[in-house]
Amino acid sequence: MNIRDVSGAFSRLIFILSRTLVRLLPGGRILAFGMGETRIGAIMVINLDRQPRRWRRVRRELARFRTVDGAPLLSITRRLAAVDARDGRAVAATADVDTIYRIGDQLHVQPDPRLLACFGVDEPVGMTRQEVAVARSHVEVWKAIVAGADEYVLVLEDDIWFRRGAATMIDRGWSAALRHCGAIEGPKFIYFSYADADGTAERINLDDVVFRPLRGLWFLSGYVLSREGAATLLRAMPVVGPVDLWMNFRFEALGALALCSPVILQRQDAGSDNAYSILPYLARAGTIDAGPALASPHRESSGSVLAWTAGGSHEGLAMALSMLGLRVRVYDGDEEEIQANDLPVLFGTFDAIVDPPLAPGALSSIIANTEAKFLLELAPPLASGLGRLPHAQTLILSQHRPSGDRWLCMCAFLGLDRPAEAFPVGAARGLRVFRDDRPDAARRALAVSFRRNAYRLDPSPWVLPPRSNWRPSPHGAEMAATGGQCLADTTTARGSSPFRALVETFPGNRASFEMEGVVHEEEGLRLTVSKGNAGSGRPYRSGAFASVEAFEHGRFEAEIKAASGPGLVTGFFMHRSQPRQEIDIELMGGDPTGMLVNVYFNPGDDGATMAFGYRGTPYRIELGFDATLEVHRYTIDWRPGYIAWSVDxxxxxxxxxxxxxxxxxxxxxxxxxxxxxxxxxLAGTIDDNALPAAAIFRRVSVWA
Incomplete structure (x- = not known):
């Protein structure tokens, strides 16, 4: 995998215009293509069934060129349907792909001391469903080549274009490949498209046209593979890890070659929903930094959605609707009946409601709405009144359908894109994930009258819409909870602590966390930020630590003296990825009398690659003291149904x-x-002259 900079809208527009003009010009003959044992006799294009536009663009690109015989390249082109990551059965366990690879495999292709410092070479990495689908797509192409009649085949992905002068460069490269390999044996594999792994590729230059790669090439957008080469790859299966990474381990067996300059490039205007398994590791190592914030799933209006479940122990249907980008509210059945005049306000906030207790008038009103859609896990009992739902607007889901089918029929019904993730099991009902437990409207209006939020919230389907004008609900004087079983506690001794120092970072952080940034002192754990070393990738270095174990709810306390100075943030928080969820306390060195609290939510079961959000839902609390002058006790009490933040x-x-x-x-x-x-x-401008600066964590504890 290669991490590419994303061009802006203007550069993409220029690219589209340039390709439109180029299509009007013939590309000429490419003598390497055509009939004959030493020519490339076929082209196979990997293309998703749901991406017909990409197939049309590839056809237009190929239509510019002709073979040695003068025939259009399209005449030797064949489309192969790509394996779709959204099809759960297609990316299920298979003998063709081993979905677990190691950090050491990534380092073989692209050495990175920062990644090695953060993770051991044997650290396992699980492929994403998209990576599995891409690997399986290429494997199917290799099988087709072995079974076919053509000695050499050009394999293309569907997001490519031919650079200027491609015909001449391909002919020169192909002639050189035949010369170096011998006309009888011929080349088994040659890259027409690739990306050097950040300039670290190792190669043997054979002449000024081709080289022999030893390691360090990304992409499989365009390559020529012989039947013998395809058979060699199939004998070496399973593919372990992303297929372009795995190919680096096959170079010697294939006698792989590459053109000195790639002639087939990836389009700048081809959007992608690929997810890369190595990205979280690169982000933690500081190899990549913040780019554009991830956008939540795009969806057109699906109308008002009402769903009724079979009442199981987990809320899979509600979670699935949330993963589709809908604001979902779930009912327990013991609420007051929803009246017809409640519906406009309800659907002004939420896109989907699950198990709603509709009054007869409300049910009649929503049935009359031709834009409404109704989902049922089981066929309704006749006495329920749901038998009156209009058939054209109703879908009954069988609980026994495979997860892929449930996504397929539900997304087709709602007119939404199917996620790559498996259909969720969902959260246990007792966790109350999608309940609207806010106080009534009168108390919320009171909250608006005397509370203001200076921070913007993420525009996300998992945050109330901006028109809700959210402000925190008021609460009376309340003492923090105490007692309970202590599950973990820091001490000044290193020993077998339930916490460990981190060597990593994250996007948007200008500091790299190092072991030296965490010092055990009599006063407590001292985290120190200072100017960074040259070559560290970040201008500052600092300290961080985290619990060894993950916790499902509890009370989390720390006695903290925050670091002083603008541009610095002392953080104490709960965090997970896949899906990303977070509960924060942040103490700003440049605003020491305030505390920022925040929550990030992404839906999905454990392992779902949902990581949307940039700002979260921040809110500033006035402390009434300077948090940088002395130690204070800060608490996050996270329970099913509520989160409480306490100070002293x-x-x-x-x-x-x-x-x-x-x-x-x-x-x-x-x-x-x-x-x-x-x-x-967020934090102001850091003052280098005020460094080093330190935060003290005197005690950190976890309570059941």
Missing amino acids: GNVVHKRVGWDPTPLPHLPMRLHANLWAPRSEE
Whole structure:
């Protein structure tokens, strides 16, 4: 995998215009293509069934060129349907692909001391469904080549274009490949398209046209493979890890070659929903930094969605609707009946409601709405009144259908794109993930009248819409919870601590976390930020630690003296990835009398690659003291149904479901750090002359 910079809208527009003009010009004959044992006799294009536009663009690109015999390249081109990551059965366990690879495999292709410093070479990495689908697509092509009659085949992915002068460069490269390999044996594999692994590729230059790669090439967008080469790859299966990574381990067996300059490039205007398994590791190592914020799933209006479940122990249907990008509210059945005049307000906030207790008039009103859609897990009993639902607007899901089929029929019914993730099991009902537990409207209006939020919230389907004008719900004087079983506790001794120092970072952080940044002292754990070393990739270095175990709810406390100075943030928070969920306390060195609380929510079961959100749902709490002058006790009390933040034993902020997000429901690790945000809007500008600076964590504890 190669991490490419994403061009802006203007550069993409220029690219589209240039390709439109180039299509009007003939590309000429490519003598390497055509009939004969030493020519490339066929082209196979890997293309998803749901991407017909890409297939049309590839056809237009190929239509510019002709073979040695003058025939259009299209005459020797064949489309092969790609394996779709959204088809759960297609990317299920298979003998063709081993979905677990190692950090050492990534380092073989692209050495990176920062990645090696953060993770051992044997650290396992699980492929994403998209990576499995891509690998399986190429494997199917190799099988087709072995079974076919053509000695050499050009394999293309569907997001390519031919650079200027491609015909001449291909002919020169193909002639050189035949010369170096011998006309009888011929080349088994030659790259026409690739990316050097950040300039680290090792190669043997054979002449000024081709080279022999030893390692360090990404992409499989365009390559020529012989039947013998395809057979060699099939004998070496399973593919272990992303297929372009695995190919680096096959170079010697294939006698692989590559053109000195790639002639087939990837389009700048081809959007992609690929997910790369190595990205979280590169982000933690500091190899990549913040780019554009991930956008939540795009969807057109699906109308008002009402769903009724079979009442199982887990809320899979609600979770699935949320993963599709809908704001979902779930009912327990003991609420007051929803009246017809409640529906406009309800659907002004939520896109889908699950198990709603509709009054007869409300049911009649929603049935009359031709834009409404109805989902049922089981056929309704006649006495329920749901038998009156219009058939054209109703879908009954069978619980016994495979997960891929449930996505397929539900997404087709709602007119939404099917996710790559498996259909979820969902959260246990007792966790109340999608309940709207906010106070009534009158109390919310009171909250609006005297509370203001200076921070913007993420525009996300898992955050209340901006028109809701969210403000925290008021709460009376309340003491923080105490007691319970202590599950973990820091001490000044290193020993077998339930916490460990981190050597990593994350996008948007200008500091790299190092072991030296965490020092055990009599006063507690000291996290120190200072100027970084040249070549570290970040201008500052600092300290962080995290719990070894993940916790599913609990009370998390720390006695903290925050670091002083603008541009610095002392963090104490719960966090997980896949899906990303987070509960934060952040103390700003440049705003020491305030505390920022925050919650990030993404839906999905454990392992779902949902990581949307940039700002989260931040809110500033006035502390009434300077957090950088002395130690204070900060607490996150995370329970099913609510989160409470406390300072020195007093609750200062509390959130319930949809206030303004669903609450995190999956196990998270406890983290503490001292970091330097890239965002000056968040923390201000760091003063290098004030460094080093330190935060003290005197005691960190976890309670059941």
